[in-house]
Amino acid sequence: MDYLKQATKLKNQLIMYRRKIHSYAEVGMNLPKTVDFVISELKAMGYSPKKVGQSGVTATIGCSGKVILLRADMDALPMEEKSGEPFASTNGNCHGCGHDMHTAMLLGAAKLLKENEAQLSGTVKLMFQPGEELFKGSKDMIEAGILENPKVDAALAIHTATGVTPLGVFMYNNSSTMMCSADTFKITIKGKGSHGSYPQNSIDPINIAAHVILATQEVIARETIPSELCVLTIGSINAGSMANSIPESAVITGSIRASSKEMRSTMVSRTKEIAELTSATFRGTCEFELLSGTPPLICNPQVVNSMVKYINELDFQGKSPYPGLQANASEDFAEISDRVPSAYMMLGAGFPTDPKAANAHDPAVRFNEDALPIGAAILAHCAERWLADNQ
Ligand SMILES: [Zn+2]
Ligand SMILES: [Zn+2]
Structure with missing residues (x-):
């Protein structure tokens, strides 16, 4: 399947997912509206989603065989939004780290994979987690068994990079620690x-x-x-x-x-x-x-290299690999990468022509929604390709 072409057709739906989650931004370990929305969308696609831990959601697709986990975080920040967007949240919370984008991308990937289920040579496990900003959500879902039944063999997560980061840049680290x-x-x-x-x-x-x-x-x-x-x-x-x-x-x-x-x-x-x-x-x-x-976010070089190869098979706007990213910031996907061979990608979703474009965690931050179909296509394509290469 041409995931990028299919994802581009879904763009308006992905924007709808993102803006809906954005408008009622929820924080921490309890995300009732977001979780209800994710569950109802997954059910509408034909999945049988389950709650995991305090406020996590999972669903699987495909046949037996190797299992790849795709992770999205869903939580916002407890700060008032000042983005000026027409769909801005007004409840005192703000999706200032782009986790609404990640949830929309993974919902998009879920839809693409469902349409292509017969082609999967293993299982894709979806993981929608709360509490990333607290460094609690991932651990909570691991303790509740997200990495077992079926046992996860590899994992992939995408985080957007906004500010002046151009659309289509994808940043990774296949040789050393990516985040502290x-x-x-x-x-x-x-x-x-x-x-x-x-x-x-x-x-x-x-x-x-x-x-x-x-x-x-x-x-x-x-x-x-x-x-x-x-x-x-x-x-x-x-x-x-x-x-x-x-x-x-x-x-x-x-x-x-x-x-x-x-x-x-x-x-x-x-x-x-x-x-x-x-x-x-x-x-x-x-x-x-x-x-x-x-823990520090240390990816598995082999899995990262495979994902980079698969991403390079997609022909999206501004595609540009950026290896060797290292940041002082932290990410609780590290709890997954500590246990399972993993890849973590930062995907450009910013505004390079606006030198004043705000960065993540700034109340004025905005995200380039053109990144939504790119992210959804990357997740779905990488999952299918990794399963095909690793059975
Ligand atoms: Zn953050
Ligand atoms: Zn984040």
């Missing part, structure tokens, strides 16, 4: 309160917090490999309520990013150790909590 791990943490330092004029009666948690913050930065300076991407950011510190009183506790939150599993584990364990030992040095105690986390 992300771990958010909370450190609660407990001391002893007192009047500010009698510090000897206190155990000052603010003073301890200051030492902890400075000491953790030494992990970056002296304990990580300089050529690797490693970031430790303290994003908040809260303690006290007045100028002449020493409070009982101080709370720090922050995030750690690393481009390798080894550095991730070193940074997390050393941050915990430094917080605990520094607190003890100054007579306080502390509790270190990991709030959320996802």
Whole structure:
């Protein structure tokens, strides 16, 4: 089947899918309207979709044999939209990362694959996940069994790249880490309160917090490999309520990013150790909590190379491969790529002639809907071709 030609015919329907999901943007792990919409569209196509985990959806198509998983995320961001689009969300949430585009692309691929079911030499498993922005949705669906029954052999996900990224550019990494791990943490330092004029009666948690913050930065300076991407950011510190009183506790939150599993584990364990030992040095105690986390996104070179070859078989507008993409950002598809040989592609969906075009996570961000049929065709074509090559 000429997936690109068929997907182009579906363009108006893909735009309808995208704008509908966009208009009622839902965030986090509970996406009732989006999930209902995805389920009803899949049923209308002839699928038997199932809910997986808190708010995920899956459906399969094809015969037995090898299984390839196609992933789309469905969640939006909790920020007010300022895109100026006529279909903009007005509920205080915004599809500012393009996950509405990804859901529409995967629905489009589902439709294309259904029309071509007889040609499939294995099984395609669709995965629509919530909570990517929280780094929770993928893990939740894995724990609920998305990678089993039937067992998944390979996986593919597409993420749009907007701003000034031209339509048709596809970015990947077949040799090293594509995106960093992300771990958010909370450190609660407990001391002893007192009047500010009698510090000897206190155990000052603010003073301890200051030492902890400075000491953790030494992990970056002296304990990580300089050529690797490693970031430790303290994003908040809260303690006290007045100028002449020493409070009982101080709370720090922050995030750690690393481009390798080894550095991730070193940074997390050393941050915990430094917080605990520094607190003890100054007579306080502390509790270190990991709030959320996802591993670095490392794709399987063989699967990536196959997908690049299949994408190059499609003749879409602006087609241009961009290898070696590496970003500080994170993506919870990494939970899948950590367990199954995977490929992850960034697909250009921006406006290169507008130098002020906003990027993802900006409330003014817009996405080029011409990318919708390209994305749908890539997903369907790559799935069919990978199954044909790997039985
Ligand atoms: Zn995002
Ligand atoms: Zn995203």
